[in-house]
Amino acid sequence: MKIAIASGKGGTGKTTVSTNLAFFLCEVNDNVVYLDCDVEEPNGHLFLNPVLSEKIVSSIPVPVVDESKCDICGECVRFCEYKALVRLGKTVMVFPELCHGCGGCTLVCPQHAIQEQPREIGFVESGNSGKIGFVHGRLNIGEAMSPPLIRGVLRQIHSDGVNIIDAPPGTSCPVIASIRDVDFVVLVTEPTPFGLNDLGLALDMVRELGVPHGVVVNRAEEDNRDAENFCEKKQVEILTKIPDDRRIAECYSKGGMILKDVPDVRKNFEELWNAIRKRVKE
Amino acid sequence: MKEIVIISGKGGTGKTSIAASFASLAAEKAVFADCDVDAADLHLILKPTIRQRTEFRSGHRALIKSNLCTGCGRCIELCRFEAIAKRKSDDKIPEIDPVACEGCGVCVRFCPSQAIDFNEEVCGEWFISDTRFGPMVHAKLGVASENSGRLVTLVRNEAKRVAKDKGAAYVLIDGSPGIGCPVIASLTATSLALIVTEPTVSGNHDFRRIAGLTRRLGVPAMVCVNKWDINPEKTEEIKAYALQEGLTFAGMVQYGKTATIAQRAEKCIVEFPDSKMAADIKNIWVKVNEWLKKQ
Numbered sequence: 001m002k003i004a005i006a007s008g009k010g011g012t013g014k015t016t017v018s019t020n021l022a023f024f025l026c027e028v029n030d031n032v033v034y035l036d037c038d039v040e041e042p043n044g045h046l047f048l049n050p051v052l053s054e055k056i057v058s059s060i061p062v063p064v065v066d067e068s069k070c071d072i073c074g075e076c077v078r079f080c081e082y083k084a085l086v087r088l089g090k091t092v093m094v095f096p097e098l099c100h101g102c103g104g105c106t107l108v109c110p111q112h113a114i115q116e117q118p119r120e121i122g123f124v125e126s127g128n129s130g131k132i133g134f135v136h137g138r139l140n141i142g143e144a145m146s147p148p149l150i151r152g153v154l155r156q157i158h159s160d161g162v163n164i165i166d167a168p169p170g171t172s173c174p175v176i177a178s179i180r181d182v183d184f185v186v187l188v189t190e191p192t193p194f195g196l197n198d199l200g201l202a203l204d205m206v207r208e209l210g211v212p213h214g215v216v217v218n219r220a221e222e223d224n225r226d227a228e229n230f231c232e233k234k235q236v237e238i239l240t241k242i243p244d245d246r247r248i249a250e251c252y253s254k255g256g257m258i259l260k261d262v263p264d265v266r267k268n269f270e271e272l273w274n275a276i277r278k279r280v281k282e
Numbered sequence: 283m284k285e286i287v288i289i290s291g292k293g294g295t296g297k298t299s300i301a302a303s304f305a306s307l308a309a310e311k312a313v314f315a316d317c318d319v320d321a322a323d324l325h326l327i328l329k330p331t332i333r334q335r336t337e338f339r340s341g342h343r344a345l346i347k348s349n350l351c352t353g354c355g356r357c358i359e360l361c362r363f364e365a366i367a368k369r370k371s372d373d374k375i376p377e378i379d380p381v382a383c384e385g386c387g388v389c390v391r392f393c394p395s396q397a398i399d400f401n402e403e404v405c406g407e408w409f410i411s412d413t414r415f416g417p418m419v420h421a422k423l424g425v426a427s428e429n430s431g432r433l434v435t436l437v438r439n440e441a442k443r444v445a446k447d448k449g450a451a452y453v454l455i456d457g458s459p460g461i462g463c464p465v466i467a468s469l470t471a472t473s474l475a476l477i478v479t480e481p482t483v484s485g486n487h488d489f490r491r492i493a494g495l496t497r498r499l500g501v502p503a504m505v506c507v508n509k510w511d512i513n514p515e516k517t518e519e520i521k522a523y524a525l526q527e528g529l530t531f532a533g534m535v536q537y538g539k540t541a542t543i544a545q546r547a548e549k550c551i552v553e554f555p556d557s558k559m560a561a562d563i564k565n566i567w568v569k570v571n572e573w574l575k576k577q
Contacts, residue, residue, distance in 0.1 A: 007293075008321050009293065009294060009321055009323070010290075010292065010293010010294045010295075010321075010459040011292060011293040011294010011295060011459075012293075012294060015484065038460075040459075040460035040461045040462045040465075040491075041291050041292055041293075041459065041460055041461065041484075041487070041488040041491060043292070043483075043484040043487060043488070046483040046484055046487055047483075079387065079391065081341065081342065081385055081386055081387055082386075100384050100386060101362060102362050102363075102384065102386030102387075102388050103360075103362055103388065104386055104387060104388040104391065107360075107388065107391075107392065108391065139461065139462065141461060141491060141494040141495050141498060142466075142495060142498045142499075143462070144431065144462055144463040144466050145462065145463060146462050146463075168459075168460060169293040169294075169321065169459050169460070170320040170321050170458065170459070170460075171320045171321060171423070171425070171426075172319075172320040172423060172427070172428070172430045172464075173428055173430070173463075174460075174462065176381055176426055180381060180382075192542055192545050192546070193323075193326050193545045193546060193548070194298065194323040194326060194545060197323055197326055198321045198323065201320070201321055201425075204425045205425055205426055208425045208426045209381065209426065249512055250512060250513065252482055252484075253480075253481060253482040253483065253512050253513040253516060254482075254483065254513065254516075255482075255483035255484075
């Protein structure tokens with residue numbers, strides 16, 4: 001089973017929900033894996049404190065032009081959709097950080113003057129946090145493109161386990177790469193105008209992808225029904241509501257697990273897991 | 283004209299709340315650019331009246347013409363993004379998954395039957411608007427669309443153009459979380475980055491990465507800590523790291539309910555002038571201006 005935790009807006013509690021859900025599940029299931037796909041700003045390790053035992057460098061193939069063969073015809077420059085190749089005087093220059101690694105330039109070059117070499121964009125590390133399997137990706141600072149690294153993280157999914165995927169914020173390519181093949185998406189929101197606006201964008205995205213989904217309302221206040229009204233209007237199920245509680249904020253700030261420090265939230269994770277199980281048929 | 287970008291690394295630290303307050307403090311002297319194009323929120327506070335809307339066309343998307351396709355499978359072999367497949371093994375004609383397709387054009391070029399179309403794509407919309415504090419340029423990326431970096435660059439360039447026409451002193455940019463493509467596009471060659479972080483283990487971790495990115499891009503950075511009193515020790519740790527790395531510490535904002543109250547009232551925090559948060563944010567704005575003057 002693959003469950004992604006996403007949100008639209010950042011800072012609504014994706015990492016809190018996903019690390020604690022993995023922690024909750026590992027008590028009853030021996031094959032729980034937490035995969036941090038927020039490779040630009042991975043945070044899961046700060047809460048799960050894993051012992052990392054393996055590191056795989058992630059790279060994309062980028063062109064190298066052999067100047068002795070290149071006759072500066074410009075075919076590669078015209079072909080490249082990403083403007084990663086530019087003709088400058090009597091040379092073709094490569095801007096590797098713009099390259100998507102499609103391989104088109106090597107194929108179109110009439111002189112066979114272009115070869116590819118791998119360029120590191122980040123790495124995938126894996127290990128264990130107690131009984132929980134742990135995987136995360138870390139994008140190198142200065143790199144623009146995270147989807148190839150996210151795909152590297154997802155290659156470590158345990159097909160027979162319960163996989164909890166911590167997705168990046170937003171609604172564009174990195175999120176889509178993280179959630180497109182999952183069985184269920186949990187959208188974490190907070191009952192503020194920003195939280196609900198971005199939940200609306202995230203709902204448009206998961207509906208476009210056709211992935212089953214539900215909402216966790218985080219920092220829920222007793223006297224505020226904005227999230228309930230919004231979800232009713234959008235016809236989306238609320239899986240659980242985690243109360244607004246300063247103890248949770250303080251526990252999070254120190255890198256603690258709320259299931260350990262604020263025991264009242266156990267019922268939220270029971271509720272969340274029961275709701276997910278009902279929706280995902282094994 | 284100074285371009286100031288507000289970024290955070292970690293999401294939800296208060297970028298937009300601070301950007302909206304700065305908009306009020308710089309009223310009539312600035313143009314605002316919302317570069318968080320895939321989860322834009324600044325408009326919820328600035329309430330723009332749209333004056334001009336334009337389609338954002340960028341990149342191409344491949345589409346197989348079933349009447350010309352012979353099902354040879356060459357495109358499936360060549361696609362590096364695993365975007366082309368036959369849905370069932372006995373299907374004759376493959377399909378291109380529009381979400382996985384990166385628009386590179388390899389399949390189009392090398393299809394032996396020229397059976398693949400390559401049309402320019404509409405990836406969203408961008409707007410020039412008026413707000414109670416001055417002009418604003420913003421955008422909406424299409425659902426599940428690519429090219430957020432290019433849209434950010436476009437929004438920034440338009441904001442600069444409007445600022446030049448108007449003789450504005452500032453362009454204020456609300457950035458997006460992370461350190462990837464749209465963040466690099468909103469940060470490159472700006473006058474100053476204000477990093478908004480929070481005193482949590484993750485806020486601290488992510489702040490160090492975004493600070494690393496500003497250094498790499500050669501953009502001077504200031505740091506402020508929002509909700510500082512949630513964890514004063516962490517706040518000190520962030521401040522010490524900032525000074526050690528040669529970043530300027532811009533100040534702290536205390537935790538308060540005014541942030542949410544203001545959001546629900548569609549106002550910025552400094553429009554609640556008696557609140558402690560408003561005073562803290564005003565101090566940061568003063569520090570930012572002192573820094574800019576020294577340059």
